[in-house]
Each structure stands twice: as structure tokens, then as C-alpha cells.
Amino acid sequence: MRQGRVLSGMRPTGRLHLGHLFGALENWRQLQDEYESYFFVADWHALTSDYADPSRLQEHTREVVLDWLSAGIDPEKAVLFIQSRLPEHAELHLLLSMITPLPWLERNPTYKEQLQEVTNKDLSTFGFLGYPVLQAADILIYQANYVPVGVDQLPHIELTREIARRFNHLYKPVFTIPESMLTEFPKIPGTDGRKMSKSYNNCIYLSDSPEAVEHKVKPMITDPARIRRTDPGNPDVCPVYDLHKIFTPKDERESYVVPGCRTAAIGCLDCKGVLLKHMLPVLSPIYERRVKLAGQAGLVEEILAAGTEGARKVARQTLLVAKEAMGI
Numbered sequence: 001m002r003q004g005r006v007l008s009g010m011r012p013t014g015r016l017h018l019g020h021l022f023g024a025l026e027n028w029r030q031l032q033d034e035y036e037s038y039f040f041v042a043d044w045h046a047l048t049s050d051y052a053d054p055s056r057l058q059e060h061t062r063e064v065v066l067d068w069l070s071a072g073i074d075p076e077k078a079v080l081f082i083q084s085r086l087p088e089h090a091e092l093h094l095l096l097s098m099i100t101p102l103p104w105l106e107r108n109p110t111y112k113e114q115l116q117e118v119t120n121k122d123l124s125t126f127g128f129l130g131y132p133v134l135q136a137a138d139i140l141i142y143q144a145n146y147v148p149v150g151v152d153q154l155p156h157i158e159l160t161r162e163i164a165r166r167f168n169h170l171y172k173p174v175f176t177i178p179e180s181m182l183t184e185f186p187k188i189p190g191t192d193g194r195k196m197s198k199s200y201n202n203c204i205y206l207s208d209s210p211e212a213v214e215h216k217v218k219p220m221i222t223d224p225a226r227i228r229r230t231d232p233g234n235p236d237v238c239p240v241y242d243l244h245k246i247f248t249p250k251d252e253r254e255s256y257v258v259p260g261c262r263t264a265a266i267g268c269l270d271c272k273g274v275l276l277k278h279m280l281p282v283l284s285p286i287y288e289r290r291v292k293l294a295g296q297a298g299l300v301e302e303i304l305a306a307g308t309e310g311a312r313k314v315a316r317q318t319l320l321v322a323k324e325a326m327g328i
Contacts, residue, residue: 004145006035006181009042009083009138012060013050016067017203019188019196021286022246025071027148027183028078037078038142038311041065044083044090048131049114049121065300067206070290081307083138088315093130093137095322099166100133108132109155136160139178141315146181154180171325174318186246189239193221210284217243217276222268223261233261233268240272247278 008028010020031037041061047054061082068080083089105111106129115123139147139160147157157180164175189195190202197203204216222240226233235241235258244253257274260266293299 002036003034004036005038005142006031006146006148007038007040007139007142007144007178008148009040009045010064011042011046012057012064013046014056014060014198015063015205015207016071017188017196017198017205019185019203020067021071021206022188023150023183023185024148025068025073028068029072031148032074032077035146038144038314039068039073039078039080040138040311041082042138044134045131048125048127048134049118049123051125051127052121062300063207065304066290066293069293069300069303070206070286075303075307079307079310080303081311082304085304085308086312086315088141088312088319089134089137092141092315092319092322093134095326095328096137096140096163096167097130097133099170100136100163104159104162105129105132108159110152132156132159133163136163140164140175141318142311143176143314143318144178145176147178148181148183150183150185154182167322167325174322174325187242188246189242191216191220193239204283206283206286207290208283209287210280213280213283214276217272217279218269220272222271226268229267230264232264235261240268240275243279244271244275247275247282249278 008024010024016025028037028039041064043057043061046057046060065080069075073080111129111132114128135156136159139157140163147160149157157178161177164177167175168177190197190200191204192200192202194200194202204213208216217240220240223233223235223238225231225237235244238261241253241257241261244257248257252274256266257271261271
């Protein structure tokens with residue numbers, strides 16, 4: 001018996017990396033067994049900030065879906081679809097925008113932060129200001145009970161809840177009030193020690209071969225104070241150790257990696273060798289599945305077509321009820 005409906009989406013910005021795997025996909029893989037799950041490619045959301053160059057949007061969408069499938073997201077268990085193929089999202093977005101007070105959007109912390117921090121793009125657009133309303137439509141049109149998010153996304157889910165309450169109050173109860181399903185994201189450092197990000201060119205991708213992963217791990221930044229092989233190190237400030245926390249069993253970390261580092265009994269290359277010993281058996285099957293799936297012409301499109309039809313049945317019914325409530 002499923003425990004309710006879960007919905008989550010991901011912007012198509014290209015190939016996915018370890019941050020996506022452990023920040024979202026591992027969680028999705030578990031949720032699909034426990035909940036009625038809807039996972040979508042948020043290509044309209046990508047346009048809110050990257051509208052100036054959509055040339056690779058379709059390519060990136062295929063890359064994202066291949067990574068989902070390779071990581072264990074199962075179209076037999078979850079509904080996988082593309083946002084823009086369902087105009088019902090856009091229509092509900094329009095209807096919800098009629099009742100959403102402008103100050104609710106202007107005080108969105110992400111909106112204010114992005115306007116200040118992103119200096120290489122013009123984000124002073126109606127689409128960027130209003131994307132939380134589109135996000136609300138994405139969630140509410142499937143009557144989702146839960147939305148898995150990190151702490152930084154909580155304000156967006158609360159705004160969705162407020163919009164749903166306002167609609168239900170103004171007209172009649174139509175929308176399920178969704179709840180946040182808080183997900184703890186482990187710290188995933190890039191190969192240069194900073195947060196793993198495509199913009200930093202420091203990613204280990206799910207589509208990387210075992211040889212590519214090894215090539216990226218071996219020169220990774222470690223404790224900057226450990227200059228010579230005989231210098232003791234501090235795992236607490238070492239990006240490689242953050243990856244050990246994910247891949248290496250706790251007993252091996254505590255009995256070998258940590259004391260070996262602190263006493264200089266092992267060198268950084270030894271430490272990375274232990275990491276790769278545990279990392280590659282996790283990542284190699286994902287890579288191998290991806291190669292196999294990528295070679296099956298038409299598979300991704302077939303899966304998305306079926307998922308889009310499944311999603312449309314729910315979206316169309318919800319939109320019909322919402323329009324009737326508004327007298328349309």
C-alpha cells in the first residue's frame with residue numbers, strides 16, 4: 001500500500017554528478033517503492049534563468065533522464081515526464097498567478113539572493129519573479145501529499161501551501177495542501193575542494209567511466225597543511241574524507257583512514273586508493289547501465305511518452321476541477 005503521492009522535479013542543465021545522486025536520486029529511488037511517485041524534467045524552470053540560450057535544452061533533457069534511469073529510477077514504479085509537454089501546468093500557473101499577491105513573490109529569499117549574486121544574467125524578468133507560482137502549479141496539479149526538498153527549498157513549499165490555502169478559501173477546497181519531506185543532503189565536495197558544481201568544472205559525473213573517476217580522484221585536493229608525505233593530516237578539513245563518509249564503511253574509516261592520516265602512517269594516495277576501492281563498485285554499475293541504455297534508440301522517448309500520458313490523466317482532472325471552482 002502506497003503512503004501517498006510524492007512529486008519532485010529537476011532542471012535539465014546537463015549530465016548529473018555525485019551531488020545529484022546523493023542529494024536527490026538515492027532518495028527518489030527509495031521513495032518510488034513507498035509512494036506513488038511523479039518525477040519530472042523541469043524544462044520551463046530552466047528557461048526562467050537560462051532563457052537566452054535554450055539550444056541544448058533537449059539534449060540536456062535526454063542526459064538527465066538517462067542518468068535517472070541509470071541510477072535506478074524505474075518507470076515501472078514512478079511516472080517520469082517532461083513539464084513542457086503538459087500545457088495543463090501552464091494553464092494552472094496562469095490561474096494561480098491571478099490570486100497570488102505580488103509581495104509574496106518579492107519577499108522570496110531565493111529571488112532576492114539570486115538578483116544580488118547572479119551578475120552574468122538578467123534575471124529581472126516576469127518569469128523569474130513568478131517561477132514559484134509555476135512551481136506551485138507543478139505540485140498542486142498532481143495533488144501531491146509530499147515534496148522532498150532540502151532546507152533551502154522550504155520557503156518555496158510554504159508559498160505553495162499558502163497559494164493552495166488561498167485558492168481553497170476563495171473558491172472551494174480543490175487542492176491538497178502538500179507537506180515538505182525534508183531531505184538531508186550530504187556534503188559533496190568537488191575535485192578542487194569547493195562544492196561540486198558544473199560552473200566550477202570540478203564534477204564527478206554519473207556518466208564518467210571508472211577510468212575517468214580514478215583520473216579525477218587521484219589529484220583531488222586534500223588537507224592543505226599536509227605538504228609532505230611525513231606530515232600528519234586532519235581528515236576534518238580534507239575533501240577526500242567527505243567522500244569517504246559516503247562510500248567507505250565506518251569501521252574502516254575509524255580503524256584505518258582516520259588514524260592513518262592523523263599519524264602520517266598512510267599517504268594521501270593511499271587514502272584515495274581506499275576511497276576508490278569502495279567508490280568504483282557503487283559508480284561502475286551506474287556507468288555500465290547508462291552506456292547500455294544510451295545505446296537503445298528511442299528508449300528515453302518511449303518512457304517519457306508513456307509517463308507524460310500517465311501524468312496528463314491526473315493533471316487534466318485537477319485542472320478541470322480548479323476551473324469549475326473559478327467559474328471557467
